[in-house]
Amino acid sequence: MPTAMEIYKLLPRTNCGECRFPTCLAFAMQLANQKVALEACPHVSEDARAALEESGAPPIKLVTIGVGDFAAKVGDETELFRHDKTFYHPTVLGLVADDSTGLDRMKAKIERTKSLCYERVGRTLRVDLVGVRHSSGKVEDFLEAVKAAASQPLPLVLMTEDAGLMAEAIVRCKEKRPLLYRASPGNFDSMAAIAKAGPFPLVIGGAADLHELSAMSSEARKTGVTDIVLEPGRPTAAQMLEDMTVIRRAAIKKRLRPFGYPTVAVLGSSETDFLKAALGVLKYSSIVLMDEVPPEFLFPLMVLRQNIFTDPQTPIQVKAGLYPIGEPSERSPLLFTTNFSLTYFTVRADIEKSKIPVWLLVVNTDGQSVMTSFAAGKLTPESVAKAIEDGGVKEKCARDEIIIPGMVTRMSGKLAELTGMKVVVGPRESSGLPKALKSIGV
Amino acid sequence: MVLGGSNGLPFHGFESETPHSPLIAMDVLDTMRVVPQELVRSIGTVVREPVEWAKKCEKEWGADLCVLKLQSANPEEENRSVADCEALVTDVLRSTSLPLFVYGCGFEEKDAKLMEAVSNAAKGERLFLGLAEDKAFKSIAAASMANGHGIVAFSNLDVNLAKQMNILLLDFGVKPENIIMDPLMAALGMGLEYSYSVIERLRLGALMGDPVLQIPMLCDCSCAWAVPDALEENPERGTPELRGIYWETITAYAAAVAGADLLIMRHPQAAANLRSAFSDLRGGA
Numbered sequence: 001m002p003t004a005m006e007i008y009k010l011l012p013r014t015n016c017g018e019c020r021f022p023t024c025l026a027f028a029m030q031l032a033n034q035k036v037a038l039e040a041c042p043h044v045s046e047d048a049r050a051a052l053e054e055s056g057a058p059p060i061k062l063v064t065i066g067v068g069d070f071a072a073k074v075g076d077e078t079e080l081f082r083h084d085k086t087f088y089h090p091t092v093l094g095l096v097a098d099d100s101t102g103l104d105r106m107k108a109k110i111e112r113t114k115s116l117c118y119e120r121v122g123r124t125l126r127v128d129l130v131g132v133r134h135s136s137g138k139v140e141d142f143l144e145a146v147k148a149a150a151s152q153p154l155p156l157v158l159m160t161e162d163a164g165l166m167a168e169a170i171v172r173c174k175e176k177r178p179l180l181y182r183a184s185p186g187n188f189d190s191m192a193a194i195a196k197a198g199p200f201p202l203v204i205g206g207a208a209d210l211h212e213l214s215a216m217s218s219e220a221r222k223t224g225v226t227d228i229v230l231e232p233g234r235p236t237a238a239q240m241l242e243d244m245t246v247i248r249r250a251a252i253k254k255r256l257r258p259f260g261y262p263t264v265a266v267l268g269s270s271e272t273d274f275l276k277a278a279l280g281v282l283k284y285s286s287i288v289l290m291d292e293v294p295p296e297f298l299f300p301l302m303v304l305r306q307n308i309f310t311d312p313q314t315p316i317q318v319k320a321g322l323y324p325i326g327e328p329s330e331r332s333p334l335l336f337t338t339n340f341s342l343t344y345f346t347v348r349a350d351i352e353k354s355k356i357p358v359w360l361l362v363v364n365t366d367g368q369s370v371m372t373s374f375a376a377g378k379l380t381p382e383s384v385a386k387a388i389e390d391g392g393v394k395e396k397c398a399r400d401e402i403i404i405p406g407m408v409t410r411m412s413g414k415l416a417e418l419t420g421m422k423v424v425v426g427p428r429e430s431s432g433l434p435k436a437l438k439s440i441g442v
Numbered sequence: 443m444v445l446g447g448s449n450g451l452p453f454h455g456f457e458s459e460t461p462h463s464p465l466i467a468m469d470v471l472d473t474m475r476v477v478p479q480e481l482v483r484s485i486g487t488v489v490r491e492p493v494e495w496a497k498k499c500e501k502e503w504g505a506d507l508c509v510l511k512l513q514s515a516n517p518e519e520e521n522r523s524v525a526d527c528e529a530l531v532t533d534v535l536r537s538t539s540l541p542l543f544v545y546g547c548g549f550e551e552k553d554a555k556l557m558e559a560v561s562n563a564a565k566g567e568r569l570f571l572g573l574a575e576d577k578a579f580k581s582i583a584a585a586s587m588a589n590g591h592g593i594v595a596f597s598n599l600d601v602n603l604a605k606q607m608n609i610l611l612l613d614f615g616v617k618p619e620n621i622i623m624d625p626l627m628a629a630l631g632m633g634l635e636y637s638y639s640v641i642e643r644l645r646l647g648a649l650m651g652d653p654v655l656q657i658p659m660l661c662d663c664s665c666a667w668a669v670p671d672a673l674e675e676n677p678e679r680g681t682p683e684l685r686g687i688y689w690e691t692i693t694a695y696a697a698a699v700a701g702a703d704l705l706i707m708r709h710p711q712a713a714a715n716l717r718s719a720f721s722d723l724r725g726g727a
Contacts, residue, residue, distance in 0.1 A: 081646070083639040118679065120631075120671070238725035242456040275719040278692055282638075282699050296680035297688045300630055303671065304692050307635040342633045349632075349668060435518060 002055045004032040010048040011041065018042055059252045060260050063201050063227045063286075065092075065129065065179045066155020072128045074229070074286035075262035080248060083312055090309040091281045093302070094129030094157060094289045096266075097145055099137025106132070106145040114152045118299055121341060122319055125302040131181070131289050132169075133159035146172045157181050157289065161206075163190035170194070179203065179287075181266075182231060188216065189223075196224040203264055205231030210246060217258035228261040229287065237276050240265060244284040262286030269293070274301075281305045315367035316341040322391035323348075326357030330398040333440060335426065335433075336361040336384055337405065340369045347430045354434035359397045363387040370405045381414035388419055403440070406432075443506050443541050445622075445703040446658035451645065452701050453723045463720050465704045466713050467543065468505040469664050470495045472522075472530060473514040478667050480683040481708065492530060493537050500538045503710040504717070508540045509662075515547040515556050524552075528559045535567060543570040543594065554581040561585035570594055573624060576607055583614050592620040594660065599626045599636050601643045608654050618657055622704065627661035629669045630693045637661070638700045645701030660704035661697035666690035667708055691715040699723075 008028035019040040021027040030036045031052075038044060038052055062076035072092045079085050095116075097109040110130050117126040130149045134142040142160070149156050150173035158169045159181040166180060177200060183191035184206025195202035202225050207213035213230060220228055232243035244263060250256040265280045267273040269291035280288040281304050293301070310316055317339045325348060337347045339362050351358055363384055365373035373379035388394070388402075402421050404412065406428035416423045427436045445465050450458020471477060472492045481489065488494040492510065499505040512527045514520040531544055544560050546553030557571050558581055572594030574582050579593075586593050595611055597603040604625045611621055625644060628637045647655040666672055672689035673682045690712040694705040698720065707713040 081639075081642055082635070083643055236725050237719065237722035238453065238455060241453055241723065245454070271715060272718060272722050274688075275691070275695055275715070275722070278695050279699065279723075282696060294680055294684070295678065296684040299679045299685065300672075300688050300692050303631045304634070304696065307630065307633075308638065308696075310635050312635070312639060342628070342636070345632050349670060352670065 002032065002052070004029040006055075007031050007052065010044075010051055012043045012045075014043065016043065054257075055255070057260075059255060060248075060262065061227070062089075063229060063262050065157075065177065065201055067175070067177050068153075070128075070153045070155060071177075072155050072287075077248070077284075077286075078252065080252060082308065086311040086313065087309050089286065090305050091285055092128045092287045093277075093305070094131050094287065095127055095293070096131035096133050096157075096159065096289050096291055097149070098133045098135050098291070099139075099142040099145065100135045102137065103141040103144055106141065107148050110145065110149050110152065114154055116295075116298065118302065120303065120306065121316065123306065125299075125306060127298075128154065129157055129179075129287070129289070130154050131157040131159055133181075134162070134165060139165060143169060143172060149173070150176055155179070157203075161187050161191075163187050163194060166191065166194055170198070170200070177201075179229065181264075182206065183216070183220065185212070185216070188219070192220050192223045192225050195220075195227075199226060201227035201229060203229045203231050205233050205264075207233075210243060214256070214258040217261065221258070230259065230261050230263045231266065232263070233266070237272070237279055240276060240279060240285075241283055244280075248284040264289065267291070277301055278304055281308055317364075317367040318344045318362055320362050320364035320387060320390075322393055322396065323360045323362060324357070325351045325360050326355070328357040328359050328397075330396060332357050332359055332397065332399070333403055333437065334359045334361060334393065334397045334399060334401065335403045336363055336387065337430075338363055338365040338368060338370050338373050338379060340365065340367045340373075343369045343430075347433070350430045350433040351437070354437040356437045358437065359393070361387055361391055361393060361402075370407050374408050374411075379408065379411075381411045381418050384411070384415055385418040388421075403436075405430075450649070452699055455724060460724070462703075463724055464698045464702060465506040466716055466720075467507040467509050467660075467704055467706045468499040468503060468710070468713055469509040469511055469662070469706050469708055470499065470534070471511050471513055472527075473520060475519060476513055478673060478686075480673055480686055481667065484683060484709065484711070493533050496534045496538050496540070500540045503713060505540060505707075505713065507543060507704075508534070508538060509543040509545060509706050510534055511545045512556065512560075513547055515549075515552055517547075517549055517552050524556050524559045527556055528563045531560050532563055535564060541568060541570075543572060545572040545594075548573075550578045554578065557582045558585040561589045561591055564591070565589040568592070570622065572596065574607070574611065576603070576610060579607075579610060580614070583611060583616055586620065587615060592622065594622050594624050595657075596624045597626065599628065599633075599640055601625075601640055601647065604640070604644055605647075605652075605654055608657055612654070618653075621657050623657050623659045624662065625659060627663055627665060627693065627697055627702075629663070629665040629672075630689055630696070631669050631671050632665070634693060634696060638696055641697060641700035641702060658703040659701060660706060661694065661702040662706040663690055663694040663697060663712075664706055664708035666693045666712075687711045687715070691719075695719055 011024040015023045060075045065072045095113045097106040146169045156178040182203035247259045250259040264287040265285045266289045365378040403424045403426040412423040447461045514522040570592040573596035595607045597607045666689045672686045
């Protein structure tokens with residue numbers, strides 16, 4: 001966003017007050033903070049409006065691929081480092097079905113891609129895109145596979161540099177708003193025309209270097225293509241890191257418009273390609289398309305994406321409630337902890353080490369750790385007593401005894417009074433749990 | 443083995459000097475208690491014999507260094523004596539030519555005596571001793587200064603604590619070239635994002651000119667093997683051992699891309715994956 005002074009210079013500076021602010025400077029300050037819209041000023045010139053709209057646009061355009069619930073949104077990032085604010089749109093992962101493998105295997109790949117979906121900490125992790133590529137196979141197989149891909153819910157990437165074939169493929173999946181891959185120097189005009197007519201989002205790639213890529217991007221925009229995805233495409237991880245970094249920096253720090261678009265990396269299926277996919281998640285690839293990935297890699301890759309795109313300002317929380325660890329009976333011990341995911345995972349892992357089945361009660365503390373929430377008054381004897389009530393603890397656990405974190409010893413008396421349970425003070429650190437559980441005896 | 447020495451962001455060879463690839467260390471444990479079954483199967487029976495394990499790190503797996511973790515000194519478990527641990531360290535030193543890091547068991551009182559004895563026994567070797575923590579660093583720092591050893595300065599996932607730990611050691615008289623920071627690597631799925639951002643911020647702080655942060659960092663990625671997701675039986679997510687290998691590889695890869703100069707690994711295949719990834723990130727060099 002431009003500063004208030006930069007905006008002020010573009011305003012009429014008459015202090016007419018029709019915007020309901022006393023001066024143009026006051027209005028400019030509100031604009032800079034995005035509290036009002038430019039439309040509130042009836043006297044702003046056309047040139048100023050164009051200039052302000054240009055500089056007020058997000059540094060990286062938001063591009064949507066597909067339609068409906070499964071539509072993939074990429075771009076619209078504002079940071080180089082997640083700790084400066086957050087990364088907004090998780091890297092979109094896709095698998096490619098290539099016609100060199102024949103129609104049956106393409107169909108199987110599309111089917112498999114759709115079903116690659118895992119549950120973790122109450123969230124669904126999935127592959128987001130299906131790519132269908134024409135390489136050395138039969139054109140009929142390619143078109144048939146596009147048709148098959150169009151009938152499943154995930155958005156599509158149509159991959160061919162033959163503009164005529166692209167037009168045929170589009171006919172089979174028009175309403176799905178596919179991503180077109182790609183316009184390169186050889187087919188630029190015809191491919192740009194197809195994207196504009198859609199309108200469809202378009203990958204621009206095949207450039208010799210970033211200068212040429214930038215020129216192609218400007219050209220596409222002039223032609224009327226609005227949704228662009230940039231593919232720098234050099235082969236090594238070193239080059240990928242360099243190009244993705246240069247593009248992201250230029251877009252955010254220098255507001256270089258031709259680079260103000262999401263990016264894509266198209267990878268193969270070797271071990272080094274796997275880790276390039278991880279690099280894409282860490283360093284600025286909006287979309288990563290892969291050939292073939294074993295589930296042993298895909299699952300941790302998705303967890304990496306989940307971790308990196310967590311908003312640093314809001315801790316990940318687990319759902320409050322009573323969790324069985326192992327297969328506890330009604331005589332098993334009862335412990336409680338907070339719903340900050342790191343706290344929960346650490347405590348759960350330490351309990352599992354003991355191999356003793358227990359009931360773990362997770363108390364809602366808005367995602368704060370034991371010490372923080374205790375200090376903030378969120379973890380209180382009352383909130384624990386309420387969690388015992390809400391979690392239906394007494395129906396499942398008949399032991400009438402609760403083990404509390406050693407850090408909150410001070411709540412023992414009050415908690416015993418509120419619940420009528422015997423309160424046992426556990427270790428201060430979760431790492432002491434295996435020993436403590438063994439000594440408590442089950 | 444040399445680490446650090448860069449004046450830019452990690453792997454940014456296009457705009458800065460990155461004279462050294464991050465180093466890959468492998469850890470050796472002196473007790474079976476903390477080794478998951480999947481690892482015993484793939485590392486082999488050497489896991490029962492720390493000296494053989496260390497030899498294999500050097501001869502078969504091409505580790506840059508070895509980190510010997512004296513877990514069995516734990517007074518609540520095996521409670522192995524200081525003299526026995528010291529003998530093991532000398533034995534490992536005699537059996538390999540890899541540079542060696544030696545970690546205590548994490549119990550303050552025991553480690554104070556243990557690390558002093560280890561340091562004295564290895565005078566003349568370029569050992570690194572760990573872990574120095576804000577509440578327990580004096581005996582380890584004094585021993586390392588007397589014997590020319592380095593120190594691993596541990597802090598708990600916090601930029602300011604990492605800085606504080608360095609200041610404590612520097613004020614105590616430890617030279618900056620004898621310190622490596624360990625800002626605590628949280629494994630993938632267990633808070634990796636916190637570590638990732640702490641490491642990035644430490645590296646950026648160093649690049650902004652804060653001399654107290656201009657110290658290399660290590661990340662212990664063997665923690666990946668303690669993550670339930672990594673090894674649980676779940677056919678949809680593939681075989682547990684291979685998933686564990688990638689779990690450790692990705693944990694370490696993220697640490698290195700954020701700014702770690704030394705990665706401590708446990709699985710030989712994960713270490714090998716990481717080595718070729720570093721080569722790719724350095725443009726094949």
